[in-house]
Amino acid sequence: MGRVDVTMEVCGMAGDGTIAAGGLLNEAMSAGGFSVLGFDSYPAEIRGFGRCVTRSRVGTERILALVDKTNVLISLDDVQSHSRVPYLAWDAAVFFDSNPPVYVEEEMSLAARVEPGATLFAFPMADLAAAAAGTMRGRNLTALGGFAAAFSVPRDLFIEVIAKKFKAKGSRVLDANIKSFDAGYAYGLEHFSDRLRDTLKPPPGIKTGPEKVMLSGNLAIGRGALDAGLKLYFGYPITPATPIMEYLAARLPEKGGRVVQMEDEISSVGAVLGGFYAGARSMTATSGPGFALMTELITHGVMAEIPAVILNAQRGGPSTGLPTKTEQSDLHAAVFGGPGDSPRIVIAPTDVEECYRHTVMSFQLAEKYQTPVIVLTDFYLDNRVENLPMPQATESEIADANEYPDESVRGAYKRYLMTDSGISPRSIPGTEGFTFSATGLEHVEKGTPNYTEDNHMSMTEKRHRKIAGALEDLPAPVEYSRGGPLDVGVIGWGSTFGAILEAVNIANERGLNVGALKITSIFPFHGGVIRAFMNRCSEVLIPELNYEGQLANLIDHLHHKDVVRLSRATGVPISPSLILKEIETLALAGA
Amino acid sequence: MKTSARDLARKVQGIGEAKTFEVRSSELPTWCPGCGYFGIHHGMNDCIRKLGIPLHKVVTVSGIGCAGRYPFFTKTYGLHTVHGRAVPVATGVKLANPELTVYAVGGDGDGLAIGGGHLPHVCRRDVDINYVLFDNSIYGLTKGQPSPSSPQGMKSKASPMGTTDKPLNPTLLALSYGASFVARLFAGDKKMISDVLLEGTKHRGFALFHIYSTCVTFDKSYKTWENLKKWIHPLPETHDPTDLRQAFDRVLEDDWSVGVIFKREQPE
């Protein structure tokens, strides 16, 4: 099966149906059996103005990351598309309207800007749409039609997804949309015959396995929380976490749960602690600035040993930072933020499937280890879409993980009992014979405040022991390599890992000897496994989307020499080519 | 007037014999002898006993301050949380298990300064929790700074020239924020506390109990037992607590009337 790897963009002004077109494109490609990864950019500030760009990478092999160059540009607004030209591959295909309402001067022309290697597909999108459906509104679909014809995408794939999307809007709208698409498709078949590309005709046998759906990181998180039996969501709107709250607001009530928009992030996390304390799985999601506000209560949860699930969807920082840009710079805050020796669990998914899985996992971790669990995602991961089989959770993944006190201690229950594991059995309010008071003050086993030397030492030690014990339940680092000694080992976390793995795969194809290590348990981390991997590498490279190299800071002591940091504070995902360049430089230097 | 240690011990022994340990835990309160909080404590314990709800179905959530220690002194479930956040934490507790009876307790600093941002929202949300605000117009635990309910001109180490800001009126605030049950009480009247608390706890919706108290250690001039006993008086007989306008009038004309100021009939 020939390898397909095409990056496509739809670019337009807000209101052109750009995002809808991009969505249909993703769905159609997914329906065709391709692996799809999409990431849109929206106007940052005010609605109704500004450029929308959808970006999708499509292929026969699992797509791990976005790359630098675009192979197809579908322009719904040529002036907005100017900004996309520098990202075009030398032989890109560019679709644009050949009959704009007014004549376009050379400086404003899209066709004037593209490099000669590009193939132009100019066709009268608006006119075709108007002729077919009586309105120009479907011209985004006409554009898709022309594209489908040019790239040999079977018409049925698009018709199928258009029907699904517009079914609810009635047959008239659906009909108009199909007609708009077909107008472009027919035109394309007739007029693009001299420069057809058959790259996107799904190869035979490409569709294997269960049915796939397009899911964003945020939706996967929401779904994971629902499946895990989330009962209460408390939150405050903040980019990019708000969609999680909105997703749950629509669906939690029918499962007997509730979403409450609180007055700020402090009350959100406070209510989560109150909820979990009283026995209900509770969660909040926020971003950097909101997370900062939650710090005090997080350390309270650590001291009082109360479970909580807190999702930090990282964005450009510090402070208000870059609300619509991606970054991985809250690791320090998540692991160390807050006063005192306050260990807590921090996990970080690397793709949409893990967004689901880690969210599900976080509830059992919170319950079992009686601690706040912080799940770190980032703007890119939250907003990007991938196609995958709808994730499911097994019974054992969502079962109650709380350790309840034994009957034998009824009436003499000690909430903070000293144990080997550090986990003190926890009773839930409403249970007779096991009342207790939780507190943020240092305390003895019974829970009453106590500041004596030995007690503080042993209680602190207990809390650390407890968290360290979580390692056995936390996902271990995963290695991707041929095994044995490696010239370069690349370690990464979060959404950067996809680009790392792609770079490593390419490096190995080119004959280098390189491996990748995926870390999803940020704290506690599997020091032994990481050190063992590092020992086998001549060079260790840690690419991350933050300036200070926050993961590197956490684990570089495990290596006997300096790790090489690839620290980027750009607000956009690191591309595989950048990592590959670094890998090759290191590999050759060592050779 | 300070009580001697011998007197205190005698008092505690008396309490034990009086079987008031039912609700109270065996932990000795850390409040100064003569503190107004003892009275509130008695009143609350009495209320809980009268409610007939099993203690394990009651949760007391507190913030930071002298009032913050409250959960340790009862046999209910307790959650001693951070400064100013008792109200949202209590919200979470109640929503998680509506069968629980939830009390949020805190002082005037906890509830009106750092926690002030939560008051409007718990009122408008009408969460069925009971908020007991221990108002002694001072920061006792940190040794005597003025609080948002301290009068203008109050002198302290933190305000040697006297405070310049006007005090907040928690009862007025609660009415403005749309609370469905607002009561003002006096730590010296344990019976009224017990009765009103009972009524408010049974009330389906958010209930605020603004309780005037003393700080015998750090406030020798304003809210002393002497002054409070002189100023405090019950609401007039004619007061109709279901009339919001009357409630506002009572609160605006008089800082020292106690009783159920406002109570909104709630649907099923």
Added chain:
Amino acid sequence: MAGDHVVIIGNGPAANEAAMTLRERAPEFRVTIVGREHVRQYKPHLLPALVAGKITEEDLFVRSIAFYQHAGIKLRLGQEVVDVDFDTRRIILAHKEVLRFDGLIIATGGKPRIPEPLLVFQDVMMTLKTLTDARSWIDKLARVDCVLIVGGDLTSVAFAKTLVSLGKTVKFMVDEHGFWPLHLGDETRQEVARRLASGGMELVPCRKLRGLARLSADEIRVETDCGRYTVGAVGAFFGLVPDVRFLVRSGLYIEKGVIVDENLMTRYDGVYAAGDCAQVYHPTLRDYWVSIGYRNAENLGRIAALNLIGGKVRAETAPESIFHVDGVDIPTSWWAEI
């Protein structure tokens, strides 16, 4: 003056030679080539070899795209000029873009000529002028075995040989207008015919095509004076005519091609025409001649560029290159072999 924009319409040998001359001699000008086809310049005489499968598409191209980028020549491919307004010095492209020019060189070359009586069969016949045409032939030849070639220009000869080499049955019909603009004498024509016949092709004895009808995607019924038969495809090879239809209402003097003086300038200042699309005035003959052939086109392109930047070079008819077709000398430089 510096920054002036010179636009060259066309992307063949005349256009490219003009562009490179301008780039060399007038670096301060902005130079844009606008080509209708979606690919960069290629050698059309190699198309038969492409169809024969002897070379790949890559072998056709003259130079890389990077060349143009390094040379600072803006190459605009797949874009068609639909009108030129000489008063306002504006070129209108098919996608409603306006290109303003200071200097203009029209080098659109020729397009396959279909004699008037046969225009009605245009859709049934296939030509071989562009890469797209070649691709269509490759696609068609995968399915058909019998081809009728009508016309008989030089290309047709090369092409017919290609078809024979692919094992196809070739019927060849020499039309008296086949070698336009040259008229072959009877003798030459008979000689050519004899040679063709000996090359494995069946010569259709008559000279008039009466009718063509498409029976199916790959079947065409042919009617001639001397019989009727079914073939898989019909190729029209009647030479080229200047490709200047889009200029007929622009104000330029157009007869068969764009009328230019001996310096290749049109009636408008700064506007030149070069190559197969031009009809050049010959002061001595006091008549117009049309250039044909690759080398001539390059030459004229160069001259047009030189004159646009201030030169006064006279365009000469190139010395005839004698080409041999199966041992017969034909005084034409059509489809010049390098």
